[in-house]
Amino acid sequence: MKTPQRRIGSGFGAESTADDVLNGIDLTGKLAVVTGGYSGLGLATTRALAGAGAHVVVPARRPEPAQAAVSGIAGVEVDELDLADLDSVGSFAKRFLAAGRTIDIMVNNAGIMACPQTQVGPGWEAQFATNHLGHYALVNQLWPAIAGNGGGRVVVLSTGLDESARIRWDDLHFRQGYDKWQAYIQSKKANALFAARLDELGRGAGVRAFSVNPGYILTPLQRHLAKAEMVAAGWIDEEGNVAMPIFKTPEQGAATQVWAATSPALAGLGGVYCQDCDVAEVQVSSDVEAQRLWAVSAELTGVDAFGVAEIGQHG
Secondary structure (H helix, E strand, O other): OOOOOOOOOOOOOOOOOHHHHHOOOOOOOOEEEEOOOOOHHHHHHHHHHHHOOOEEEEEEOOHHHHHHHHOOOOOEEEEEOOOOOHHHHHHHHHHHHHOOOOOOEEEEOOOOOOOOOOEEOOOEEHHHHHHHHHHHHHHHHOHHHHOOOOOOEEEEEOOOOOOOOOOOOOOOOOOOOOOHHHHHHHHHHHHHHHHHHHHHHHHHHOOEEEEEEOOOEOOHHHHHOOHHHHHHOOOEOOOOOEOOOOOEOHHHHOHHHHHHHHOHHHOOOOOOEEEOOEEOOOOOOOHHHHHHHHHHHHHHHOOOOOOOOOOOOOO
């Protein structure tokens, strides 16, 4: 049965932190994978999960700075992974599966935002490739580990979405008329659609998936934005300080993905879009779009753990 897209009364809200939602939850013996778990919301997520007893694996494109960032956190290990490179994704997955471990919590946190037009791999738009296709391939290749212990939870970091968010089906890689914000929103729409379809396909194995809007937070995700652009948007003042009261701290921003990954209140639920530590009362995905995206992603990456789409060669 499809989970209704309506609030469940979690008891938490926009100001809750990752530690707040983990209060009283013991993750000892659990294994979590947090992509990009060494910076911004990812680092706050890693700290919170490890603090509750989980062992956290942090796949990182730059392992040395990642190791430095998490060096003071007990129970965290770093491995190499470049989400924009399918060979790197495959190598990480093979190493992980060879160790015979299972995954209780998978947080697809890593991402890029509003970057200059960049093509990666076989000519893919960088934001769609990194934020969606890399995570799609990673989850599908790690599927035996995710489903292996009675089923884990997969949490996919999206963003604020409304009816204007769309997939550019006729030009996924923005080869015509690149717009950095449209490309970013497309990748985040894809994240929500991916979570919805993964939940539908994986629930029989006990795996549930959620997409998450963390809210507004100043993190290294804004690295491609000029200061003047953020000032003009009203995000920060001329001194670089947060200028909008709706902005959250990294610990508050990480709360919803940590809540989705661990909350007992979500037992038996899945496939929904969450914000402010609750299920959001907004519909951001459709079954038809989610199925179409899965088929396209399978064709592009050459990976489909469920065999529901005809696999072609990625390119």
